[in-house]
Amino acid sequence: MRLTFKGKKLEAHKGEPLTAALIRAGYLALGQSRMPGQGQRGTCGAFCFMGVCQECRVIVDGKLAQACRTFVETDMQVLPYDRL
Amino acid sequence: MTASEHRPDITVAGAGVSGTTCAVALSRHGFAVTLIDDQPDAGGQVFRAPSPYAREKIRADQERKKGDRIRKHLAASGVDHRRATRIWGLTGRFELDLLGPDGMAQLRAERLVIANGAVERFLPAPGWTTPRVIGLAGASILLRGGGTLPGRSIVLAGSGPLLFSVAHQVLALGGKVAAIVSSAGLGEWIELGTKLYRDAGRLLEATRWMAQITAARIPIHYHARISDIQNLEDGVLVTICPKDRRKSSSTVKASILAYGDGLKPTTLLSRAAGARHEYDPSGDYFKPVTDTAGRTDVTNLYVTGDAAGIEGAEASRLRGLLTAHAIALDTGRITKAGFDSLAAPALRRLQKLAAISVTMRRLMRSGHDCALAIPESTILCRCERVMASAARQAVAAGARDVNQVKAWTRCGMGPCQGRSCEDGLRQILIETGGISPQDTGIFTVRAPFFPLPLSAISGEFDYDDIPLPKAAPL
Numbered sequence: 001m002r003l004t005f006k007g008k009k010l011e012a013h014k015g016e017p018l019t020a021a022l023i024r025a026g027y028l029a030l031g032q033s034r035m036p037g038q039g040q041r042g043t044c045g046a047f048c049f050m051g052v053c054q055e056c057r058v059i060v061d062g063k064l065a066q067a068c069r070t071f072v073e074t075d076m077q078v079l080p081y082d083r084l
Numbered sequence: 085m086t087a088s089e090h091r092p093d094i095t096v097a098g099a100g101v102s103g104t105t106c107a108v109a110l111s112r113h114g115f116a117v118t119l120i121d122d123q124p125d126a127g128g129q130v131f132r133a134p135s136p137y138a139r140e141k142i143r144a145d146q147e148r149k150k151g152d153r154i155r156k157h158l159a160a161s162g163v164d165h166r167r168a169t170r171i172w173g174l175t176g177r178f179e180l181d182l183l184g185p186d187g188m189a190q191l192r193a194e195r196l197v198i199a200n201g202a203v204e205r206f207l208p209a210p211g212w213t214t215p216r217v218i219g220l221a222g223a224s225i226l227l228r229g230g231g232t233l234p235g236r237s238i239v240l241a242g243s244g245p246l247l248f249s250v251a252h253q254v255l256a257l258g259g260k261v262a263a264i265v266s267s268a269g270l271g272e273w274i275e276l277g278t279k280l281y282r283d284a285g286r287l288l289e290a291t292r293w294m295a296q297i298t299a300a301r302i303p304i305h306y307h308a309r310i311s312d313i314q315n316l317e318d319g320v321l322v323t324i325c326p327k328d329r330r331k332s333s334s335t336v337k338a339s340i341l342a343y344g345d346g347l348k349p350t351t352l353l354s355r356a357a358g359a360r361h362e363y364d365p366s367g368d369y370f371k372p373v374t375d376t377a378g379r380t381d382v383t384n385l386y387v388t389g390d391a392a393g394i395e396g397a398e399a400s401r402l403r404g405l406l407t408a409h410a411i412a413l414d415t416g417r418i419t420k421a422g423f424d425s426l427a428a429p430a431l432r433r434l435q436k437l438a439a440i441s442v443t444m445r446r447l448m449r450s451g452h453d454c455a456l457a458i459p460e461s462t463i464l465c466r467c468e469r470v471m472a473s474a475a476r477q478a479v480a481a482g483a484r485d486v487n488q489v490k491a492w493t494r495c496g497m498g499p500c501q502g503r504s505c506e507d508g509l510r511q512i513l514i515e516t517g518g519i520s521p522q523d524t525g526i527f528t529v530r531a532p533f534f535p536l537p538l539s540a541i542s543g544e545f546d547y548d549d550i551p552l553p554k555a556a557p558l
């Protein structure tokens with residue numbers, strides 16, 4: 001089954017955690033870190049994988065979601081949170 | 085927002101091994117039970133239901149079989165299982181605010197069992213904010229629940245048995261473990277080994293893991309910590325520093341670093357419900373004060389499983405069972421003699437497992453002596469990007485507990501609400517401020533417990549649907 005991240009297609013399996021599909025496709029960085037500060041302009045991605053750290057936030061089909069708590073459905077369109 | 089719903093009998097928060105076991109046992113005692121859980125399927129973290137893809141990729145192990153068994157028992161019970169539902173508010177009157185697949189809901193529980201398990205602790209290391217660094221428990225969720233390797237090669241670092249469990253999971257998926265960095269010394273692991281005869285299943289499992297790790301020739305650094313993480317184009321360069329300063333550091337390159345510093349009870353709900361908490365030196369964490377059966381100082385409030393102190397999955401199952409029997413006794417469904425005969429086997433087994441739990445907790449806190457070594461420019465609070473230096477300055481200026489440092493520096497004020505930085509900050513308060521662990525306190529709990537999307541509160545609507553009253557004539 002297909003889903004897109006930043007408009008690029010990737011292979012995924014129905015019902016798997018979105019983090020797993022994104023990482024297999026090589027996407028570790030899912031967004032810009034919220035508070036770069038001190039000249040650091042970093043990226044962030046899934047860290048705790050259990051819905052605690054809030055660092056895997058993405059936009060799934062137009063809605064804010066945590067990638068680790070989202071399960072893959074057909075034709076999901078995923079964008080980094082900072083795209084809004 | 086939907087109207088508040090009153091649930092008779094018992095509400096259980098958390099469908100891990102303790103919560104599910106407790107809920108099923110309660111329903112066998114004849115109670116109406118509501119079980120609320122964050123995940124779509126029961127199992128918690130240890131017995132997390134694998135995705136269909138993971139089921140194909142990994143051969144079923146003991147954990148999966150046990151998880152499938154508790155999910156089967158739950159499905160066959162009369163328990164009202166509220167899936168994929170987060171508790172984002174809780175009052176001392178047991179009013180629960182929920183966000184589930186159907187949106188917001190409120191529920192008032194008559195009796196409440198909190199079984200929301202454990203979370204991983206982290207001590208900050210320079211460079212730990214890059215996406216190539218992930219939690220050790222998180223790696224386990226990705227590997228076992230998602231059947232996916234976080235990268236081709238992985239360094240595993242930190243404290244506790246998860247180090248070796250995750251190494252086994254990486255190998256099972258055909259990945260490469262570049263190194264294991266254990267904050268505990270070899271002697272402490274051997275001590276755990278000598279206790280494992282008390283749990284035949286776990287001894288067999290541990291022996292199998294160690295054989296695999298030895299066969300894969302994975303370098304193990306005992307009594308060592310991570311002193312630096314450099315983000316490279318295609319991976320991370322990890323500096324491994326022996327705790328013994330006379331020995332020299334070494335570096336290893338890998339695609340991913342997974343690390344964590346052991347587990348601690350999730351006290352969010354038990355604190356919100358008003359239970360008394362205390363510092364437990366054996367685990368180096370705060371936990372609710374409970375008796376063996378999970379009773380707290382608040383009437384009708386119980387905390388069971390790892391949420392009441394870390395003892396591991398097998399103990400959690402037994403504790404969930406004990407709590408269910410205790411509630412049956414407290415409500416007069418069974419007699420004291422009935423309770424004693426039901427509880428005896430579980431109590432005997434728990435006593436046998438206690439020696440393992442003590443050693444496990446010591447291994448899990450073995451990295452806590454490294455806080456002085458955290459460099460000034462290391463990010464302590466990941467969300468708000470507060471550095472270790474800012475926290476130390478606050479402590480030097482007189483901040484005496486985690487909440488004061490939070491007010492002065494914003495450490496812990498980001499979207500994770502202090503869950504990732506609290507333990508690092510506590511160690512800084514202890515080591516640079518000379519403050520006793522119990523005086524460092526815990527970040528204040530406040531609803532919403534998680535950031536909520538505004539759409540969850542406002543519901544779905546189109547602007548066209550909003551009735552606009554006609555303007556009054558001038």
